[in-house]
Amino acid sequence: MRISVLTLDGAFDIGLTAVLDAFRVANNLAARQEKKPPFDVSTVGLRKKVRTGGGLTVPVQAVTPALQPDWVVVPALGASTPDLLVPALERSDVKQAIVQVRKWREEGALIATSCIGAFLVAETGLLDHREATTTWWLAPLFRQRYPNVLLDESRMLVPTEIGVTAGAAMGHLDLALWLIRKASPELAAVVSRYLLADIRSLQAPYIIPNHLAQADPLVLRFERWAREHLREGFSLQEAAGALATSARSLQRRCQAVLGKSPLSYFQDLRVEHAQSLLHGSGLDVDAIAAEVGYIDGATLRTLLRQRLGRGVRDLRTDLR
The missing domain is CATH 3.40.50.880 (Class I glutamine amidotransferase (GATase) domain)
Incomplete structure (x- = not known):
C-alpha cells in the first residue's frame, strides 16, 4: 500500500x-x-x-x-x-x-x-x-x-x-x-x-457539552438553564419560554450549532452529570438516575450504553 x-x-x-x-x-x-x-x-x-x-x-x-x-x-x-x-x-x-x-x-x-x-x-x-x-x-x-x-x-x-x-x-x-x-x-x-x-x-x-455550547449565545443560555433542570422532565416550550425565545428558534439554533435537538443535548448533559456522579458520589444507579431525571436505573443504563458505548460497570472502572 x-x-x-x-x-x-x-x-x-x-x-x-x-x-x-x-x-x-x-x-x-x-x-x-x-x-x-x-x-x-x-x-x-x-x-x-x-x-x-x-x-x-x-x-x-x-x-x-x-x-x-x-x-x-x-x-x-x-x-x-x-x-x-x-x-x-x-x-x-x-x-x-x-x-x-x-x-x-x-x-x-x-x-x-x-x-x-x-x-x-x-x-x-x-x-x-x-x-x-x-x-x-x-x-x-x-x-x-x-x-x-x-x-x-x-x-x-x-x-x-x-x-x-x-x-x-x-x-x-x-x-x-x-x-x-x-x-x-x-x-x-x-x-x-x-x-x-x-x-x-x-x-x-470525551466530548465536553459546555465547550460546544459556548459557540452560540442562545445555546449557551439553554445549556445553563438545562443544568438547573436536569431532575425535571424536559419541555421544549418551557425551555424556550425561560430563554425568551420561540421553540422553533431554539430548535434551529441547537441543530445548527450542535447538530442535534434541544432534547438530545439535554440528554447529553444528563449523561455528563451521571458520569460525574458515578465517579465521585458513592450513590447507587437508581439514586443517580433520580438525580438526572429518570425514574429508575434501567433507563439510565440504557442511555449510557447508547451514548457512550459502555455500561455502568465499565464506566466506573474507567474512572478509577
Whole structure:
C-alpha cells in the first residue's frame, strides 16, 4: 500500500508522528516475521522545508507526477481554535494542498484525515453529502463552514467511498490502525498491542457539552438553564419560554450549532452529570438516575450504553 502523508507548515506534532510511527512499527513487525513490509510511506510537502506547530523541521519530498499514492493521509494543522484555524485555511500552501488533494482523488487515491485535517479535506468539496467526523470541539465551526457535510462528531472513524475521517487529536492513531487493519487485521492486532492502543468506535465519551455550547449565545443560555433542570422532565416550550425565545428558534439554533435537538443535548448533559456522579458520589444507579431525571436505573443504563458505548460497570472502572 503506497501512502503519502501530506505535511504542511504548522502540522500538529503528535498527530503527524502518531501516523508515521504506527506505519513504521507495522513495517518493522512485518519484517521480523520475514514478510515484506506492507506500507510504502512517503512524507511529502508543498514547500522545500516544513516546520511543525512545535517548531520541528520535517524532511519532505516534493510532490511530483510520479507520486501515485493509494492513500493520501492529511494530518491536522496545529490550529486548535477558530481564530487560528480560519486564517490558516486561507494560507497559500493550504490552498495549494486543497487543489492537490482534489487532484489525487481524481486520479483514484483514497483520502484519510483526522482531527482538524478534516477541515482541509472539507474545503475540497469531497466530503459534501457524505458522512464525516472531526475534532469534537470544533464541530460547531465545521457545521457553519460546511453545511453540506453530514457531520457526526460522536464517532471516532467514519469510512466512505472516498476514504475515511477520524476524530480529535489521538484519533490520528486510530486512523493509522484502521489503515493497517485494511492491509492485515493480524498485523494491526500486533501493532495495537505494541502501542497499547486500539481502534475506538466513539469519541462521544470525551466530548465536553459546555465547550460546544459556548459557540452560540442562545445555546449557551439553554445549556445553563438545562443544568438547573436536569431532575425535571424536559419541555421544549418551557425551555424556550425561560430563554425568551420561540421553540422553533431554539430548535434551529441547537441543530445548527450542535447538530442535534434541544432534547438530545439535554440528554447529553444528563449523561455528563451521571458520569460525574458515578465517579465521585458513592450513590447507587437508581439514586443517580433520580438525580438526572429518570425514574429508575434501567433507563439510565440504557442511555449510557447508547451514548457512550459502555455500561455502568465499565464506566466506573474507567474512572478509577
